[in-house]
Amino acid sequence: MGLTTEFLEKEQITQVETENSEIFELKDCIGEGGQGAVFKTQRKNLLVKLSISRDNSLNKIKSIYRRYNNLRCRRDFPAYLAKPLCEIAPIERNDHIIYGYVMELMEDMVSINSLFRKNNENPLEYINRMGGIRRMYTILRKTAEILDKIHSSGYCYGDLNPNNVFVSSDTNYNEIQLIDCDNLMIASEFEGMIYYPNYGAPEVVKGLSSNNAITDTWSFAVLAFYTLRQVFPFNGLLVTEANSLNLSQMEAKAKFAELPFIDDEQGDNNPPSTAYPIDTMETSELKELFKQTFEKKQSPRERPALFEWIEALQHGENSFVICASCGAHYLRHKANKQCPFCDNTSLxxxxxxxxxxQHGNYVELCGKQTIITQNNSAIIEIPFKEYQMLKVEMSFNNTDHKIIVKQLTSEEIPTKWVIERITAKAKTAILPPEMPIRFSAQDGIDNYLIFPSYTFKIDNNEEELHEATGIIRFKYRGTNG
Structure with a gap:
């Protein structure tokens, strides 16, 4: 029990009222940190975040509520942010003020923290609960994209941790939502230091820097590392095997990132004790980003930027193969081609x-990544005109390595087919209505189907037109991986 829930229990506060006189009952606490606690309520998808001010200043609360209102009015924030809906009427008790806000949670969402490995649990149970390793990459990539959009608005998130990242409870879906957004502030105006234990950047934990986009990226790197490996970057044998006299000292050093990174190849004096296998969980690209982050921990500007994490995770999603025996997605290595879950080598x-x-240098994904196997097909939707989506049915024949594409409109559509890289020489491919066209595909090589560009307006500005292009990228992965 944290300070906020302890105070509420002591004062027997079981419900709160908004400034619009709406009553919310405080149910289960689903997360608590130094900035307050988040509660479920009698309303299925509405949560209440409560904090406690100890300086008994209503003027301070009014200033905080003005900031909440500003966040609510921002239209350039990503949609998957649980912004404050309305404020809680402040409650004064024993020289303390309880304040907060109501936020909306998407349907059927759970925190990543609730999915993390339980004590002594078989690693496979955790991986299955997360929906597989490849889904972990998707969850992390989408979280990084939301964070990147926050940064592009000039704000920083401030308190990224697994209690604040919610994901679809059904593993067939990959929706992400960030809650507890009251700490969002313009990066240049951020005062003080906010962090969750083990997730704070060293310069924030040591009081040398306020929160900013760089410290947010550190917190994301820790979240990614823990999600994949189920251990913190500095909690190696120096911590887990410390005797009772040295344990608190070692834990403090790990908190301040003053111990060697557990995967540091230069020195093997703090190796991991319980981490999930690195080759099973990480691509070579991710390994390098973790190394650059946690071995250069005291040099903030030498750490990888958030876009590098997004790119590495996107590449990672494309790197998984499917085991023909157990059906698991896994990373295949040249040195060991066995499935880590059943030891089979066939794919x-x-x-x-x-x-x-793509419009300009900006790329926006359309829907989730799709994987089709022999005798299956998928309908892919791609923007075709400003207010029109084009439906394309895709399947493949593994016998002759042909990708079969059929567009489902009544008009003929000219496209360009590019192999290996988007800037390579293109071939013209005409897609007739309702007629399948077969494309040859080499194992492991990217193919791009580029549709005609179209123009669109932003905010109904008739004078400023923008050009966009719909693209479908597909890659055949054969039985050789």
């Missing part, structure tokens, strides 16, 4: 598909 041939829109 199920598949095609990995991702649709996206």
């Amino acid at each position: 199920k041939a598949c095609v990995v598909i991702q649709a996206y829109v």
Whole structure:
């Protein structure tokens, strides 16, 4: 029990009232840190965040509530942020003021923290509960994209931790939502230091820097590392095997990032004790980003930027193969081609598909990545005109390594087919209505189907037109991986 829940229990506060006189009953506490606690309420998808001010200043609360209102009015924030809906009427008790706000949670969401490995649990149970390793990459990539959009608005999140990241409870879906957004502030105006234990950047924990986009990225790197490996970056044998006299000292050093990174290849004096296998969980690209982050921990500007994490996770999603025996997605290595879950070496041939829109240097994914196997097909939707989506049916024949594409409109559509990289020489491919066209595909090589560009307006500005292009990227992964 934390300070906020302890105070509420002591004062027997079981419900709160908004400034609009709406009553909310405080149910289960689903997360608590130094900035307050988040509670479920009698309303299924509405949560209440409560904090306690100890300086008994209503003027301070009014200033905080003005900031909440500003956050509520921002239209450039990503949609998957649980912004304050309305404020709680402040409650004064024993020289303390309880204040907070109501936020909306999407349907059927759970915190990543609630999915993390339980004590002595078989690693496979955790991986299955998360929906597989490849889904972990998708969850982390989408979290980084939300964070990146916050940063592009000039704000920083401030308190990224697994209690604040919610994901679809059904592993067939990959929706992400960040809650507890009251700490969002313009990065240049951020005062003080906010962090969750083990997730704070060293310069924030040591009081040398306020929160900013760089410290947010550190917190994300820790979240990614813990999600994949189920251990913190500095909690190696120096911590887990410390005697009772040295334990608190070692834990403090790990908190301040003053111990060696557990995967540090230069020195093997703090190796991991319980971490999940690195080759099973991490691509070579991710290994390098973790190394650059946690070995250069005291040099903030030498750490990888958030866009590098997004790119590495996108590449990672495309790197998984499917075991023909157990059906698991896994990373295949040249040195060891066995499935880590059943030791089988045979693969199920598949095609990995991702649709996206490119306008200028900006790329926006359209829907989730799709994987199709032999005798299956998928309908891919791609923006075709400003207010029109084009439906494309895709399947493949593993016998002759052909990708079969059929567009489902009544008009003929000219496209460009590019192999290996988007800037390579293109071939013209005409997609007739309702007629399948077959494309040859080499194992492991990216293919791009580029649709005609179209123009669109932003905020109904008739004078400023923007150009966008719909693209479908697909990659055949055969039985050789």
